[in-house]
Amino acid sequence: RRRVYAGLRDAPAMTRDGVRVALTANAGLLVELMRLEESGAEGIGLFRTEFQFMVSDTLPGLKAQIDLYAAALDAAGDRPVVFRTLDLGSDKVVPYTRALREPNPALGWRGLRMGLDRPGLTRYQLRALVRAASGRALNVLFPMITEPREFEQARAMLDIELRHAERHGHTPPASVRVGFMLETPALAFAPGPCLDLADFVSVGANDLMQYFFAADRQNPRVAGRYDPVSAPALGLLRTVREACDRAGKPVNVCGELAGRPLEACVLAALGYRALSMAAGSIGPVKRALGGLDAARLSSWLDEAIARQRPDLRKALLAAGENAGL
Ligand code: PEP
Ligand code: MG
Numbered sequence: 407r408r409r410v411y412a413g414l415r416d417a418p419a420m421t422r423d424g425v426r427v428a429l430t431a432n433a434g435l436l437v438e439l440m441r442l443e444e445s446g447a448e449g450i451g452l453f454r455t456e457f458q459f460m461v462s463d464t465l466p467g468l469k470a471q472i473d474l475y476a477a478a479l480d481a482a483g484d485r486p487v488v489f490r491t492l493d494l495g496s497d498k499v500v501p502y503t504r505a506l507r508e509p510n511p512a513l514g515w516r517g518l519r520m521g522l523d524r525p526g527l528t529r530y531q532l533r534a535l536v537r538a539a540s541g542r543a544l545n546v547l548f549p550m551i552t553e554p555r556e557f558e559q560a561r562a563m564l565d566i567e568l569r570h571a572e573r574h575g576h577t578p579p580a581s582v583r584v585g586f587m588l589e590t591p592a593l594a595f596a597p598g599p600c601l602d603l604a605d606f607v608s609v610g611a612n613d614l615m616q617y618f619f620a621a622d623r624q625n626p627r628v629a630g631r632y633d634p635v636s637a638p639a640l641g642l643l644r645t646v647r648e649a650c651d652r653a654g655k656p657v658n659v660c661g662e663l664a665g666r667p668l669e670a671c672v673l674a675a676l677g678y679r680a681l682s683m684a685a686g687s688i689g690p691v692k693r694a695l696g697g698l699d700a701a702r703l704s705s706w707l708d709e710a711i712a713r714q715r716p717d718l719r720k721a722l723l724a725a726g727e728n729a730g731l
Contacts, residue, residue: 410689410693411688411689411690411692411693412444412689414446414689414692414693414696415444415445415446415689416446417446417692418448419691419692419695419696420695420696421674421695421696421698421699421700422696422697422698422699422700423698423699423700423701423702425674425679425700426679427670427674427678427679427680427681427695428448428658428679428680428681429446429447429448429680429681429682429683429688429691429692430447430448430449430450430451430452430485430486430488430658430680430681430682430683431445431447431449431450431451431682431683431684431685431688432450432451432452432453432454432660432665432682432683432684432685433450433452433453433454433478433685434453434454434455434456434457434458435457435458435461436474436477438685439477439478439481439482440481441685441686442481442482442685444685445685445686445688445689446688446689446692447485447685447688448485449482449485449486449487449488450478450482450485450486450487450488450682451488451608451658451660451680451681451682451683452488452490452547452608452660452682453475453478453487453488453489453490454490454493455471455474455475455489455490455491455492455493455531456492456493456494456498456500458470458471458474459492459494459500460494460498460499460500460501462500462501462502463501463502464502465500465502468530468533468534468537471530471531471534471535471538472534472537472538473538474538475489475534475535475538475539476538479538479539479542486543486545487543487545488545488546488547488585488606488608488682489535489544489545489546489547490547490548490549490587490608491518491521491528491531491532491535491546491547491548491549491560492517492520492521492527492528492531492549493516493517493518493549493550494516494517494520495511495514495515495516495517495519495520496511496512496514496516496517497511497512497623497624498516512613512616512617512622512623512624516550517549517550517551517587518548518549518550518551518556518557518560519550519556521548521560522556522559522560525563528560528563529563529566529567532546532563532564532567533567533570533571535567536564536567536568536570536571536576536578536579537571537576539579539580540571540576540577540578540579541577541579541580542579542580543579543580543581543583544579544581544582544583545583545584545585545606546564546582546583546584546585547584547585547586547587547606547608548560548561548584548585548586548587549587549589549610550587550589550590550613551586551587551588551589551590551593551600552590552592552593553592553593554599554600554603557586557600557603557604558603561584561603564582564584568582583605583606584603584604584605585604585605585606585607585608586600586604586607586608587608587609587610587613588607588608588609588610588614588646588657589609589610589611589612589613589614589617590613590614590617591614591617591618591642594614594618594642594645594646595645597646597649597650597653598649598653601649601650601653601655602653604655605655605656606655606656606657606658607650607655607656607657607658608657608658608659608660608682609643609646609657609658609659609660609661610660610661611634611643611659611660611661611662611663611664612661612662612663613661614642614661615632615634615639615661615663618638618639618642619631619632619639633718633719634663634669635668635669635672635718635719635722636718636719637710637711637713637714637715637716637718638714640672640676640707640710640711640718641711643659643673643676643678644676644677644707644711647676647677647678648677651677656680657678657680658678658680658681658682659673659678659680659681659682660681660682660683662683662684664681664682664683664687664691665681665683665684665687665691666687666691667690667691667693667694668694668719668722668723668731670683670691670694670695671694671695671698671700671703671731672703672707672722674695674698674700674703675698675700675703675704675706675707675730676704676707677704697731698730698731699730699731700730701730702729702730703729703730703731704730706722706725706728706729706730710722
């Protein structure tokens with residue numbers, strides 16, 4: 407099986423009816439970068455910068471941050487790397503800050519909410535990113551946005567750091583692109599103002615589904631109760647993709663959903679043309695997409711969503727070839 411995937415490695419992902427889907431890898435630690443080559447990833451679609459903070463005993467300094475980000479850019483070579491700024495809080499805790507006790511951490515002080523309240527921390531990280539990407543392409547992604555104002559403030563901080571680098575005589579990045587994670591339902595239904603400001607969008611399906619279904623992704627009692635391959639969830643994901651297309655902004659889906667073969671086929675049929683996943687999922691997803699008739703699955707899904715079909719996943723698997731699978 408490994409050999410089958412290795413044979414696919416250098417071929418781009420393409421559905422049976424000729425739809426091209428870009429597959430990138432999620433990463434966060436140096437060790438994961440070593441798998442980039444063998445996975446056939448077209449870049450790093452999501453670099454989770456908080457991992458470095460979670461495995462350190464103390465707050466990583468500027469140099470440690472610059473070194474890691476530069477290593478990621480080196481590993482990717484000509485391929486793009488999307489750096490997500492710190493997404494701490496909720497399930498991601500660091501050992502060296504006072505334990506935050508919140509009754510509902512997933513609904514609490516996390517991601518950019520913390521990043522805006524602790525601008526020193528965010529500015530420091532943005533400084534490291536700008537320095538690491540000196541002379542190269544810099545893609546910055548801000549997590550856990552609910553309101554356009556939050557994205558606006560985050561972008562402004564990046565602008566300050568770009569000017570700071572210039573003033574201090576550092577070669578600026580060759581290009582700068584800024585995106586936001588779409589992972590709250592509120593933003594999914596009113597993404598317009600953020601889309602106007604953004605260069606790209608990444609749908610954080612793990613959190614988007616958690617908040618959409620009001621089911622803690624960490625709680626095994628409820629995490630399995632809802633299914634993203636269902637009429638409400640797919641309707642939402644289609645709406646989001648349409649909004650991004652209308653705004654002319656490239657969008658990908660990261661989150662575990664994108665790395666599962668059936669789900670990846672469904673996302674392609676809903677119109678997503680870029681998916682980011684664990685490196686090990688790229689081979690299996692590429693193979694599944696190769697057997698997909700995206701147009702046929704797209705019309706099957708449109709009808710199922712319109713009819714609010716219960717047990718959609720089961721019906722889809724039963725339809726099989728008739729649904730384009
Ligand atoms: C997500 O929410 O889907 C996502 C990719 O981010 P994380 O899993 O790190 O919250
Ligand atoms: Mg998330």
